[in-house]
Amino acid sequence: MTDIINVYDNNQIPHQAGDNGSAPALAATPVLDEQRVEFWPQYFGNIPQWITLEPQVFAWMDRFCADYSGGIWSFYSLSNGGAFMVPETDNDAFWSLFNTMNGNAADMSAEAAGIAVCLVAYSHHACRTECDAMTEHYWRLRDYALNHAECSAIMRIID
Numbered sequence: 001m002t003d004i005i006n007v008y009d010n011n012q013i014p015h016q017a018g019d020n021g022s023a024p025a026l027a028a029t030p031v032l033d034e035q036r037v038e039f040w041p042q043y044f045g046n047i048p049q050w051i052t053l054e055p056q057v058f059a060w061m062d063r064f065c066a067d068y069s070g071g072i073w074s075f076y077s078l079s080n081g082g083a084f085m086v087p088e089t090d091n092d093a094f095w096s097l098f099n100t101m102n103g104n105a106a107d108m109s110a111e112a113a114g115i116a117v118c119l120v121a122y123s124h125h126a127c128r129t130e131c132d133a134m135t136e137h138y139w140r141l142r143d144y145a146l147n148h149a150e151c152s153a154i155m156r157i158i159d
Contacts, residue, residue, distance in 0.1 A: 026144045028084075028111075031075035039075045043083040044137070048129045053121060057085060060117040064097040064157065073114070082140030086114030099157050106153035115145050116157040123158075 031039050044050040061068045073085040087095070087110050095113040098105040108116070119141055126134035145154045 025147060027079040028076040028144065029079070031077060031083075036075060039083065043077070044134075047125070047131050047134045047137075049125070053125060054085070056121045056125065057114075057117055060120050061087065061113070064099055064117060064120075065095055065113065066098070067096065078140060078144050080140050080143060082137060082144060084115055084118040084141050084144075086111050097157050099159075102157075102159050104156040104159060106156045108150050108153045108157075112148065112150035112154050115141065115148065116154045119145060119154070119158045 040050060040054065044053055047053075057073075058070070068087070072088045074088055075083065075085050077083050089110045092109070094107040095110060096105065096107050097113055097116060106112075106116075119138065122134060122138040122141060125131075126138055145151060148154060
């Protein structure tokens, strides 16, 4: 059976209220090195052509960031069932991203850059495969991005 997701509903994953009635903050947890091999099949294994997602993320980063030249990426799981990846860096340097499709630029941390390019890759993959589960991954990561300290920079890049 295929799940039906309303892509116009911004609250795809219901949040339980905290003690003060507010929604709890979403948490990102690094995936341990020994669990990396299971990351893609675990989170995306039911999505058509999931094997192409990682190189698509790399390609979007290459397209948006002139200083990107490959490297190791860290994987993260989200407390709402989402997942994303972040380019590793030796320092706290910011990445300069420029989206030629919307003319927007932003300097951001590695985590924010990873979130932005994953959101673009997830959106394009969802449209290409017409897969509701991929759309759900987009909304889970977007929920996290909306509460991220660098939300405005992420949204400028994906707008």
